[in-house]
Amino acid sequence: MNRKITLFIFVSILLIGSAVAQETKDVEARINEIISQLTLEEKVALCHAQSKFSTPGVERLGIPEIWMSDGPHGVRGEINWDNWGYAGWTNDSITAFPALTCLAATFNPNLSHKYGVAVGEEARYRKKDILLGPGVNIYRTPLNGRNFEYMGEDPYLASIMVVPYIKGVQQNGVATCVKHYALNNQELWRGHINVEVSDRALYEIYLPAFRAAVIEGGAWSIMGSYNQFRGQHCCHNELLLNKILKTDWNFDGAVVTDWGGAHNTKQAALYGLDIEMGTWTDGLTSSQSFAYDNYFLANPFLKMLKSGEIDVKVLDDKVRRILRLMFRTNMNPDRPLGSLNTQAHLDVARQIASEGIVLLKNTENFFPLDANKKMTIAVIGDNATRMMTIGGGSSELKAKKEISPLEGIQNRFKNATILHSMGYAAGPSAYGRVIPSKFNADSLKNAAIETAKKADIVLFMGGLNKNHEQDCEGGDRQSYALPYNQDALIAELLKVNPNLGVVLVSGNAVAMPWTSTVKGIMQAWYLGSETGNALADVLSGDVNPSGKLPFTFPVKLEDNAAHSFGKLSYPGDSINQYYKEDILVGYRWHDTKKIVPQFAFGYGLSYTNFSIADIQINKNEFSAGDKIVVQCNVQNIGNRAGAEVVQVYVGKLKSKVARATKELKGFSKVYIEKGGTAKVEISIDIKDIAYYDETLKSWNIEKGDYEIHVGNASNNIVKKLKITVK
Ligand code: BGC
Helix, strand or coil, X not given: CCHHHHHHHHHHHHHHHHHHHHHHHHHHHHHXXXXXXXXXXXXXXXXXXXXXXXXXXXXXXXXXXXXXXXXXXXXCCCECCCCCCECCCCCCCECCCCCHHHHHHHCCHHHHHHHHHHHHHHHHHCCCCEEECCECCCCCCCCCCCHHHCCCCCHHHHHHHHHHHHHHHHCCCCEEEEEEECCCCCCCCCCCCEEECCHHHHHHHHCHHHHHHHHCCCCCEEEECCCEECCEEHHHCHHHHHHHHHHHCCCCCEEECCCCCCXXXXXXXXXXXXXXXXXXXXXXXXXXCCCHHHCCCCHHHHHHHHHCCCCHHHHHHXXXXXXXXXXXXXCCCCCCCCCCCCHHHHHHHXXXXXXXXXXXXXXXXXXXXXXXXXXXXXXXXXXXXXXXXXXXXXXCCCECCCCCHHHHHHHHCCCCEEEEECCCXXXXXXXXXXXXXCCCHHHHHHHHHHHHHCCCEEEEEEECCCCCCCCCCCCCCCCCCCCCCHHHHHHHHHHHCCCEEEEEECCCCCCCCCCCCCCEEEECXXXXXXXXXXXXXXXXXXXXXXXXXXXXXXXXXXXXXXXXXXXXCCCCCCCXXXXXXXXXXXXXXXXXXXXXXXXXXXCCECCCCEEEEEEEECCCEECCCXXXXXXXXXXXXXXXXXEEEEEEEEEECCCCCCCCCCEEEEEEEEEECCCCEEEEEEEEEHHHHCEEECCCCEEECCCXXXXXXXXXXXXXXXXXXXXXXX
């Protein structure tokens, strides 16, 4: 490069760098100036709610209120000021984006950025300063009711996928609030269960995605979780908040409670909490109207500050963090205006939805279905018409539109005769309770069998839904099996029409005893506004599926690591829960213990075939500071364009500590035309193959031999290469 150009770039970087530093200094100076003008009462007021989803400003100084909204799949409808009812506004319908499990299944960080930008624009237009999401709790058990809101079982995948989402949202001047920090892996006793987990599993499995969200994503706020960790609630937890988050990771944003997650004034004051939300307003167990002054960080906090029991510096640190968040959001005069319900947002939703769908089985090329053909398709199942933006708890949405699977199929398959039969019925969704359906199960089943008899093809659209004890907050699933007797129904349908494919709508793995008997299986998640269209895109072959599973589907529940250790491991004894599987979560467990899953992490088929060849590595011996660079050629050897995800896993041979056989350390998704070849390069920092050494209380790059596994699924490794770390 020309020396003048190099000098110009260098000087520009310096200037930009110093401008940013100056801006930061200015903001910090302004924050100090504001703090000096605030009364003690005004400062305390900033630290707690004034309504269900807002905190007060300072009227005297023009400091605005902070408005928040759930997250993470769209901007939730307006909730009443002082109770959980919907406010009935007419301007709060939005675009529903696919659930985060679907986003994770795309293995496409660019789509995560598009998702963040789009949902951030909607949040901005809806005048929200904080979007409560994304969620990155690790998928530990298929029974957890909230897995659908998270990004799967692998800390590396979740870390890579969460960062662009955060950047996308925040470029709109809207803060993300990454949740639920940390170890909220069950809903059943989430409010009080104490999680006991080793340091190693904490640092290697449960924290990396939060760390990436903070350090690489630059998240402006984080939400503490309901549960306890080592005897302290996570919303005021000395280790998680003061030490790890605010000291080790240098987090400069605000810690927000989960709604009702604060339990003690002194701990809330001293152990890292900044903003208290959703507390039962008598401070105990039941709600009192308009009693926000009773919050732990309200009058009781003020009293302790006045008496000198708590130093004002503690308060000032919280206020400084809150004001910093405001300068990034509602006090930033340059933030964009946002937009709502645009075609661009629907396009993003549809693209993510269709790219996240995972093709699990495809005997005799059952899929795609030819949309030009005159044929009769029987669409059977409650999920063919069920609105999935409704229910599920706090992630529920008021979608401006939601195309059902049936509608999407009817629109795309115009030459076909589409028959529909419910087959089974789930009952309406309600928070915290199950309302059984009033339909007669036998009649529904018999009608479905009759419908299936008349069809050339049966598409069974089942799975879970957003009802209590399904994929829903506030409860866990009661069983790993599909609910509402779907297994028996599938068996009956197969008897009359074996030309049957299953579309599973769920955010969780389920038992699939019919896997070998059906022709095709598609994992379709919760897809948001464009559900039916995206599904029809993949069913018809307009889009070639390229999603990969972000978590393992075990054959049976006991094959899952957490469950194999019995009740104390999940759900615990109602006081404590012990993560006995330690670091062996998900595929790490299945691989290491050689337990073959129903469907493996990272697995997903395409309508074309790929060959991964010429796999090479930059060298065989590495030292600290080096990069492992894996190169390969991926050839599309099938009949249509498609995308493949090359996955690189690393395993330590003969380790001095317990290790998983292999761990995902890099991946790359490539789109390749029919007959084409793509060169893929994946690089891994040696520091990223370190394990967390409990004796050193730090990361340790163990010397010796490692195996690099390259493939397109955790259970389909094309080549293993040996390297040595000196
Ligand atoms: C959920 C959070 C949510 C909050 C506000 C809580 O019950 O756990 O994820 O953001 O409510 O709705």
